[in-house]
Amino acid sequence: MLLFKGKTYAEVLTTIHAQCFTKPWKEDQFTSLLDLPSTFGFIDEKGFILCSDLGQDIEILTLAVLPEFRRKGLASALLNFVQKLMKIQNKKSLFLEVNCTNEAAIALYKKNGFQPNGTRKNYYHENGATFDALCFIWQNPSDLIDEQES
């Protein structure tokens, strides 16, 4: 697993993303995101996670594992790398939005310690239909301990 910043993996991310989403992002969308100093991720050849560092908090921009490598713990490992980095860097929370119909991702986030944190109505638009986004958040336990002590 490799921690990355910058545009080196733009093409690889685009290729993996295209195999994982019905509305894949174009390479120039990845390039624009990767141009931002706040963007970072973890990657191996089977999947990746892309995040935005917002200072105290981290947002998951996207997460994808190639279909033939799913249910082997890779997405959990990618999440855990971000969570470990956040503990080292003393970040507060990790958050994301997920389509309310994405049962696999919802189960993944719940299994990895994320809590529901609201709903964004009609957030996703696909083929003329709209879907709510469910918001999830993971609080860095080290940060919660600091808050209780202060």
Ligand SMILES: CC(C)(COP(=O)(O)OP(=O)(O)OC[C@H]1O[C@@H](n2cnc3c(N)ncnc32)[C@H](O)[C@@H]1OP(=O)(O)O)[C@@H](O)C(=O)NCCC(=O)NCCS
């Ligand atoms: C969601 C996704 C990233 C999960 O990747 P993964 O590597 O298969 O996930 P893991 O193997 O770490 O799964 C961990 C847990 O999540 C849950 N889970 C994962 N896929 C699931 C599925 N298809 N159905 C039900 N639960 C699922 C299970 O609880 C699983 O634990 P288990 O295998 O011991 O039962 C992958 O399915 C994917 O890339 N999907 C398309 C893109 C996407 O939806 N990304 C997330 C957008 S927010």
